[in-house]
Amino acid sequence: MKTIILGAGEVGATLAENLAEENHDVTIVDTNEVLLRPLQDRLDVRAVTGYASHPAILRQAGADDADLIIAVTQSDEVNMVACQIAYTLFHTPTKVARIRSSEYLAEPQLFHQEAIPIDMTISPEQLVTDYIKRLIQFPGALQVVDFAQDNIQVAGVQAYYGGALVGEPLSQLKKRLPNVNLRVTAIYRRDRPIELTDDTIIETDDEIYFVAARANVRRVISELRHADRRIKHVMLAGGGHIGERLAKALERTCQVKVIESSARRARKLSYNLDNAITLQGDAANESLLREENIDHVDVFCAITNDDEANILSAMLAKRLGARKVMSLINRLAYVDLVQSSGNQIDIAISPKQSTISALLAHVRRGDVVRVHALRRGAAEVMELVVHGEQDSSRVVDRRIGDIQLPKGATFGGVIRGRSKLLTADDTVLGAGDHVIVFIADKQATPGVERLFQVGARHV
Numbered sequence: 001m002k003t004i005i006l007g008a009g010e011v012g013a014t015l016a017e018n019l020a021e022e023n024h025d026v027t028i029v030d031t032n033e034v035l036l037r038p039l040q041d042r043l044d045v046r047a048v049t050g051y052a053s054h055p056a057i058l059r060q061a062g063a064d065d066a067d068l069i070i071a072v073t074q075s076d077e078v079n080m081v082a083c084q085i086a087y088t089l090f091h092t093p094t095k096v097a098r099i100r101s102s103e104y105l106a107e108p109q110l111f112h113q114e115a116i117p118i119d120m121t122i123s124p125e126q127l128v129t130d131y132i133k134r135l136i137q138f139p140g141a142l143q144v145v146d147f148a149q150d151n152i153q154v155a156g157v158q159a160y161y162g163g164a165l166v167g168e169p170l171s172q173l174k175k176r177l178p179n180v181n182l183r184v185t186a187i188y189r190r191d192r193p194i195e196l197t198d199d200t201i202i203e204t205d206d207e208i209y210f211v212a213a214r215a216n217v218r219r220v221i222s223e224l225r226h227a228d229r230r231i232k233h234v235m236l237a238g239g240g241h242i243g244e245r246l247a248k249a250l251e252r253t254c255q256v257k258v259i260e261s262s263a264r265r266a267r268k269l270s271y272n273l274d275n276a277i278t279l280q281g282d283a284a285n286e287s288l289l290r291e292e293n294i295d296h297v298d299v300f301c302a303i304t305n306d307d308e309a310n311i312l313s314a315m316l317a318k319r320l321g322a323r324k325v326m327s328l329i330n331r332l333a334y335v336d337l338v339q340s341s342g343n344q345i346d347i348a349i350s351p352k353q354s355t356i357s358a359l360l361a362h363v364r365r366g367d368v369v370r371v372h373a374l375r376r377g378a379a380e381v382m383e384l385v386v387h388g389e390q391d392s393s394r395v396v397d398r399r400i401g402d403i404q405l406p407k408g409a410t411f412g413g414v415i416r417g418r419s420k421l422l423t424a425d426d427t428v429l430g431a432g433d434h435v436i437v438f439i440a441d442k443q444a445t446p447g448v449e450r451l452f453q454v455g456a457r458h459v
Contacts, residue, residue, distance in 0.1 A: 001025065001363060004066045006052035006082050007073035008035040010330060011098070011124075011355050015070065018356065018377070019363060020044050022446060027061045030073075053081040055089055063090040068362060071097040072122075072355075076104060080116050087117035096120045096362055098355070102241070120362065127354040128303075129245040132326065135347060136231050136250065136299055139324075140221045142207065142347060145357075145372035146214075147383045147436055151419035153214050154185070154381050154412065154436065156374065159206045160225035171198040173223060182212040182220055183423040185412045185438035186379070193379075193440040196410070209374070209381075211412040211436055213421055231298040235259065235322070237283030237313045238304035239269045242328070246303070251275040257292060259283040261304075283313040286320065295321030303328040303349075315344050335376055353377055364449055369434060379440050381412065386433045388454040393431075395452060400435075401425025408441025409448050 001024055005012045008030035019026045020043040027046040030036050036047040050057035052073050063069065069086045071079035079097040086092040099105055099121045111118045134144040143156040159166050165173055170184055187194050188207040194200065202208070202224070212220050234250055236243050239260030247256050247269070256276035260266040266280035281288045283302065294300070300317035302310035307329050314327040326347045329335045335348045353373050360371035360380065367385040374380055390397045400411050414422040415434040429435065437448055 006071040125241040163225040237302040247276040406444035406447030408444035412436035
């Protein structure tokens with residue numbers, strides 16, 4: 001696939017790196033040559049310096065025969081104009097744009113072929129809001145991602161000492177939950193995936209990923225660790241776009257407090273929020289946190305634009321007694337550092353990885369419905385559609401237990417209809433089925449894509 005990425009910021013650069021590693025034909029455009037030079041030196045990508053919305057620059061980048069344009073510059077307007085020009089002048093088949101402003105997103109009729117021809121809009125703020133909301137809805141989970149129109153979920157959980165299944169083989173999970181259709185897709189032990197069999201013993205601190213229907217996810221989590229009580233008290237450090245959206249999403253079901261440093265922004269929040277309490281102050285102020293009963297807070301979430309402030313306030317909240325702390329962190333180097341620093345911060349949230357997950361489905365070969373990056377981008381899980389007939393497909397009319405996936409990939413299950421999840425090895429695949437595949441080693445991704453392409457049987 002020939003892809004043009006407009007914008008060499010953190011998202012654009014990380015996306016270029018991901019695609020280059022998978023041998024895609026990638027060109028990246030930015031006005032800042034300083035950002036482009038190291039990408040061109042380090043990766044097998046073309047770099048073009050210039051304004052992303054200028055026709056001449058798009059033509060120079062190869063828009064005449066590009067399959068996909070992804071506009072992720074810092075400007076919503078540049079992203080929209082670039083997609084319009086790509087459609088009008090170059091007839092680019094697929095156009096994706098990052099749109100930050102809620103003023104644009106509130107008018108969905110803007111984005112279609114007769115208006116602004118964008119095939120998919122991505123709002124980083126909304127993606128992060130949805131991600132955090134899922135973590136709050138499922139206490140104890142490290143990560144929860146949706147498939148099958150949000151009816152099926154893949155969840156990651158860390159097994160705690162004292163959990164019902166810790167010290168037991170995997171086969172016990174099915175015995176304890178006989179009426180629950182689920183499949184364990186990966187176990188990471190000391191940061192490495194281990195081979196799975198029914199006899200694999202679950203150990204304390206194992207990171208376990210499984211597939212189950214949304215309604216059953218909590219039951220599975222409770223078998224792997226002591227069931228966390230329902231989250232009632234939430235404190236948000238930062239009342240920006242993410243903070244306001246998250247407060248609105250939670251204020252009907254939780255007691256929410258928002259700490260915002262800007263007096264002007266705090267006043268605006270107090271008008272916009274119905275039940276949440278807005279406080280003007282510094283979230284890293286120990287006295288303020290104690291006054292607001294930080295030791296009774298179920299989740300403290302630091303979501304300002306400042307990585308260092310988020311990390312420090314989250315660590316302080318944890319020390320003062322908050323049950324679980326999350327921190328929004330843009331720099332991947334900080335994410336790795338925080339995740340390995342003795343669990344002072346329970347969950348580090350990378351908006352960049354959320355954005356890239358939303359984009360991946362458009363750059364995968366074959367009919368890919370949804371892709372989510374996991375474990376800070378080291379792994380991913382895909383939902384693919386089965387096409388073809390027995391003589392044109394390597395998977396149709398075959399049992400999933402007989403299909404040889406590339407090393408590093410595991411079947412998570414088959415989705416039949418809107419929400420029926422089938423996980424048994426004797427499930428026979430048919431055209432129209434959706435398949436969930438967990439990929440612990442991303443080098444296996446091209447092989448998985450080829451396996452599900454029509455005609456691949458004869459390759």
